[in-house]
Amino acid sequence: MSAQTSDTRLIVCYAYDEVMSLDIVGPLQVFATANDELLSLGRARTYENMVVADDAAPVKTSCGIRLYADMALRDLDLAGVDTLLIPGGNGMPERRKDKALHQWVRDAEKQIARLGSVCSGALILAEAGVLDGRMATTHWSRCDEMARDFPKIKMMGDRLHSYDPTGFDGDPHVFTSAGVTAGIDLALAIVEADFGRNLALSVARRLVMFLKRPGGQAQFSSYLIPQKGATARLAGLLAWLPGHLEQDLSLDVLAGRAGMTPRTFSRVFARDMGMSPARYIERIRVEAARALLQDEAMTIAEVATLCGFRHPETLRRTFQRHLAVSPQEYVERFARKSLSPV
The missing domain is CATH 3.40.50.880 (Class I glutamine amidotransferase (GATase) domain)
Structure with a gap:
């Protein structure tokens, strides 16, 4: 050759x-x-x-x-x-x-x-x-x-x-x-x-790909993590959640949509999903925020509102806890316009 x-x-x-x-x-x-x-x-x-x-x-x-x-x-x-x-x-x-x-x-x-x-x-x-x-x-x-x-x-x-x-x-x-x-x-x-x-x-x-994912993104979407046990009682709620992240997703609201008392809902959710309802909501909100920040189409404040964090400071603290970077650092690292051609 x-x-x-x-x-x-x-x-x-x-x-x-x-x-x-x-x-x-x-x-x-x-x-x-x-x-x-x-x-x-x-x-x-x-x-x-x-x-x-x-x-x-x-x-x-x-x-x-x-x-x-x-x-x-x-x-x-x-x-x-x-x-x-x-x-x-x-x-x-x-x-x-x-x-x-x-x-x-x-x-x-x-x-x-x-x-x-x-x-x-x-x-x-x-x-x-x-x-x-x-x-x-x-x-x-x-x-x-x-x-x-x-x-x-x-x-x-x-x-x-x-x-x-x-x-x-x-x-x-x-x-x-x-x-x-x-x-x-x-x-x-x-x-x-x-x-x-x-x-x-x-x-x-x-290539008709949904988006170009950064290397640091998790292998699994939060929505695709294998669910433990029987989840039939939660299926409707889990399908509804991604489109309503900006709404009030308190324990009482979630339990009401699932048709359970808050106490029963917490027990069933933890058993079937392997985590508390609050932890799950936080994870999918972070994932949604990551996807929006990568596309550079919105400000950090707009992303915070749309994903249910309400205030940029709440988004910042949550990002630090989950990803060890701030939203601004994440944007600079993964949503930059381009690298210099070589």
Whole structure:
């Protein structure tokens, strides 16, 4: 393979038998769509996508389709690679035993600008030792396993990815992402680092994504956390809440909507949801405020009112308690207009 030109960024994804197909094609489609957006602006295509495997041959993915590897990894000139991504999948446990692969990953880490993983591919990076001392995440179902097996890693299970070009809230060189679609969020973050927020948002719109989520966002929406026990008595209330966060959501009001006495409601809610009603309301209000602040469409005072905090100071205190940052710091970190193109 010839070395890439100065205006080309080679994105390489490693494939193996029983890999998760979306871990590969999701991020690579982001980079391909970024090329489309660049062309629409009269600019040159920048990203070149490549799939490598142990051999230049078809690789069977976990969903049954086959991806054809462009090149055997042993033939890849790492000096010409901008970004290398290691995906996850059902075949990942076997890759954890592959010492030759681990050495290749260590060699790659020394030569390329960006080394990342998608989903459970983080455990391959962990086996190679390149995550020691670094912040990392992985699919929620593997977080405990990763923390147990690799105590030198700073596990951050409740986030989408650990990439940050500034090094402020992640790592610009070696990074990881959570389950499956979080690989798309990671790829969008890389596009933003390369060309700015506006282009990344254009890519997200073209892919019909709801929004471009920051890496620090939780893997789960508060509304999607698995609920303990039988929740049939609360189902109607839980569906109603997100659209009425600005209203009075006191215990008496919630109990009345659920058709219970306050005492019974508190007991049922804590049993079925694993937390008090007040704690749950606070969590979904914070999540709603985060989403609104990321879009830069409203002032902090307007967000505070719309999400039921009533006053910006209440929002500030709640943000500090949950996220250890102020709303203003959150806006500056995650809702900036763009990064300088490089």
